[in-house]
Amino acid sequence: MDIRQLQYFVEVAKQRNFTKAANALHVSQPSISKMMKALEEELGVVLLDRSERKMELTEAGELVYGYATKVLQLMEGMSSSIAEIRNVERGRVKMGMMPTVGSFLLPNVIALFKKQYPGIDIEMKEYSAKLLEVQVEQGSVDLGLTVLPTDAEKFAAVPLVSEDVVAIAHQKHWLAGMDEVNLAQLKDEDFILFTEEYAIHDVVRQACMKSGFEPKVAYMSSLWDFVGEMVATQLGISLLPRSIVRRLNNSQLHTVNIASPVIDWQYALIYRKDSYLSHATRAFIDFVKQHLSP
Structure with a gap:
């Protein structure tokens, strides 16, 4: 039994006439007769x-007609739904993102995206950078909003905007009188860093190592506002992306540019190289690229 047999039978049942059914379906009457005979034999x-x-329909014909119309309705609904997905009229995007990154980059972009694609739902969850890669690799999320670099063997990356990493210190610290500093000049300072699961921890540590010293870590925290408060109480200095520093809004803090080495903090969307990307996910990637490309 195939879908054409059901389509022909339903039309014959409606018309109660082979010739009228053939005209409605734009096929020959012998084709209709042959198809009906094959269906009855099957x-x-x-x-x-x-x-x-x-x-007229027999008792069995009435039964088959009821089921056939339901099947055809389901097939039509499926075709319509597939067309909506193909034309990106509906869908779902599951995205993981680093804390603070999403709130810095995405609200305006998502608002614009929803205006253009009201039928696409976006689910967002926060993860630390290292856990985020695990979620993308395992397929728990379609996309990850993170910072480069990531594992190039596992993930395809779409580079987005970037910003610099700056130093913050208390207004009474010697750095308060400077606009910029070489990282090597901070080798004797106490550092307040994010904990190891956050990308900024490794970025700062590697930059310090590149400048010839291992940072002396006084405290670590997973909360960016708490890091700012500890710097404000003169417990040490910290290196943070500029967008986070802007959010601290603490008059006791002074921001200093890092002249050498310049520490880039580049955002990117990542997805597993071997994963299937839905039409909705591809549309979201293209939209974000348009609005947040470097």
Whole structure:
């Protein structure tokens, strides 16, 4: 049994006439007759009572007609739904993102995206950078909003905007009198860093190592505002992306540019190289690229 048999049978049942059904379906009458005979033989029942002047459905024909119309309705619904997905009229994007990064980059972009694609739902969850890569690799999320670099063997990356990493210190610290500093000049300072699961921890540590010293870590925290408060109480200095520093809004803090080495903090969307990307996910990637490309 195939879908054409059901389509032909339903039309014959509606028209109660082979010729009218053939005209409606734009096929020959012998084709209709042959298809109906094959369907009856396959089911082992008579579906159409041809003995009277006007063709009627048998009891089995009534039963098959009910099921056939439901099947065709489901097929039509499926085709319509697939067309909506193909034309990006609906869908779902599951995205993981680093804390603070999403709130810095995405609200305006998502608002614009939803205006253009109201039928696409976006689910967002926060993860630390290292856990985020695990979630993308395992397929728990379609996309990850993170910072480069990532594992190039596992993930495809779409580079987005970047910003610099700056130093913050208390207004009474010697750095308060400077606009910029070489990282090597901070080798004797106490550092307040994010904990190891956050990308900024490794970025700062590697930059310090590149400048010839291992940072002396006084405290570590997973909360960016708490890091700022500890710097404000003169417990040490910290290196943070500029967008986070802007959010601290603490008059006791002074921001200093890092002249050498310049520490880039580049955002990117990542996805597993071997993963299937839905039409909705691809549309979201293209939209974000348009608005947040470097």
